[in-house]
Amino acid sequence: MTMTYSGPARLTLVDGACITGMASLNTNQRGGLNGWGGTFRPDEVTDDLRNAGEGLQLELPYERVGEVTVTGIRRLLATQVLVSLAGRGPAPF
Template sequence: MTTYSGPARLILAGGTQVSGMASLSTNQRGGINGWSGTFRPDQINAEIRDASDGLYLELPYDQIGAVAVTGVRKLLATQILMSLTGSGPAPF
């Protein structure tokens, strides 16, 4: 299993870039390769809360992977944690 934890940018379908922290890992169970994890945006608004498809996660050094939001959980009054599932090769 390969993991990444650190700064990242979520690129929304409209091109808006949202900075935050990501915690990602590859999952290789039963011959199915994929990757998933969580993203905690530095700021939240309705556009971020409603994001679901057509998204990309950019890691340092211009490594980018396509992601879909599978869930959103409220952490504090001003923070959310987004569950992500990646498609294609993992960018880490």
């Protein structure tokens, strides 16, 4: 069974900085509830986000939080990027 989430989210970096944006997440079909990931499109792109790696938290509405790792960053437009995320632990959706 695949579960999905698409909507507002907040990515918290290791230094505590928060970046708002939109997330599109799903569980891995073979991974169960602990195998999940997706993409995050930030409202603002910072150097800290470009250098982000492990130990980040993704917060969804209603204080649902999951630990994520940035697995890649791809430029969409001149001012927008799409961040690929891999989740750790239970899916927060």
